Amino acid sequence: MTDTRPLALITGASAGIGYELARQFAEHGYDLVVNAEDERLESAARGLRETGARVRPVRADLRTREGVERLLAAVEGLTVDVAALNAGVGRGGAFVDTDPADDQAVIDLNVTATVRLAKPLLRAMVARGAGRIAFTSSVAAMMPGPFQSVYNASKSFVQSFAEALGEEVRGTGVTITSFMPGVTETDFFRRAGMADDTRMGTSRKDDPAQVAEQAFTAIVKGERKAVTGSLKAKAMGAAGKVLPDGVKAAAHRKLAEPGTGEDAGPGSGA
Numbered sequence: 001m002t003d004t005r006p007l008a009l010i011t012g013a014s015a016g017i018g019y020e021l022a023r024q025f026a027e028h029g030y031d032l033v034v035n036a037e038d039e040r041l042e043s044a045a046r047g048l049r050e051t052g053a054r055v056r057p058v059r060a061d062l063r064t065r066e067g068v069e070r071l072l073a074a075v076e077g078l079t080v081d082v083a084a085l086n087a088g089v090g091r092g093g094a095f096v097d098t099d100p101a102d103d104q105a106v107i108d109l110n111v112t113a114t115v116r117l118a119k120p121l122l123r124a125m126v127a128r129g130a131g132r133i134a135f136t137s138s139v140a141a142m143m144p145g146p147f148q149s150v151y152n153a154s155k156s157f158v159q160s161f162a163e164a165l166g167e168e169v170r171g172t173g174v175t176i177t178s179f180m181p182g183v184t185e186t187d188f189f190r191r192a193g194m195a196d197d198t199r200m201g202t203s204r205k206d207d208p209a210q211v212a213e214q215a216f217t218a219i220v221k222g223e224r225k226a227v228t229g230s231l232k233a234k235a236m237g238a239a240g241k242v243l244p245d246g247v248k249a250a251a252h253r254k255l256a257e258p259g260t261g262e263d264a265g266p267g268s269g270a
């Protein structure tokens with residue numbers, strides 16, 4: 001970390017949207033503290049260093065309090081200019097069938113870790129009157145999510161939380177951005193057990209690099225929220241604002257219910 005380059009902290013940066021977002025910041029002159037749980041974070045950090053950025057990888061399981069504390073300890077004493085709280089997982093399937101431990105893991109990472117990290121990072125930013133926090137929300141935040149119910153609820157939490165914080169810090173010099181990708185080509189659906197057997201998992205998906213590029217622009221502009229990705233994702237975001245919840249729930253069922261994968265068509269959002 002240098003005195004001259006700004007610093008971005010990005011969680012879930014070993015792959016997918018988080019890796020591409022880290023690359024955006026690195027290519028725009030930021031040094032990075034990047035987090036993920038698994039060892040592939042080290043190779044991701046090597047790739048990011050090719051941009052010329054200084055990159056510090058911090059492996060930590062953010063589902064745990066200890067993991068959150070380890071990551072916060074790694075940035076103690078540093079000025080974090082941007083914190084992108086991006087790490088997240090899903091779990092597909094009927095709620096009556098999913099393992100309670102998997103439901104809890106979604107909540108622990110997507111909700112609990114996000115709140116635990118946001119408070120000290122935001123406190124420091126508000127105290128110095130500068131900084132940006134970004135949350136990876138989803139178009140899923142805008143709709144009930146049958147067969148992905150805990151995940152969509154977790155993203156509704158993130159979206160509401162981000163928008164509330166955005167208003168709280170208005171005028172402090174700190175900005176909060178929540179960005180909402182649609183269905184994006186990452187490991188997400190495989191990890192969620194939805195890759196092969198759901199229409200959402202088998203549909204054509206957005207490029208995570210495009211999502212990250214648009215998210216980067218929204219974050220540096222300090223926009224409160226942005227639907228990121230293809231025109232399809234933006235259309236989903238527009239529809240999400242106006243359709244009744246019951247209609248959105250029925251549509252989501254057609255995309256996320258196991259067994260819908262064979263007649264793959266355009267997806268909605270994860």
Ligand SMILES: NC(=O)c1ccc[n+]([C@@H]2O[C@H](COP(=O)([O-])OP(=O)(O)OC[C@H]3O[C@@H](n4cnc5c(N)ncnc54)[C@H](OP(=O)(O)O)[C@@H]3O)[C@@H](O)[C@H]2O)c1
Nearest residue numbers: 012014016017036037038062088138183184186187188270
């Ligand atoms: N893909 C989509 O369609 C889509 C759409 C809208 C929103 N999103 C959101 O985008 C964000 C990134 O997801 P993605 O699609 O890029 O999926 P991804 O490729 O699976 O990336 C997830 C990242 O989170 C990390 N992670 C997972 N569990 C973790 C833990 N316990 N502690 C720390 N890091 C952990 C992963 O690292 P490890 O491998 O080390 O676990 C990885 O770096 C998530 O919040 C997701 O909800 C995705």
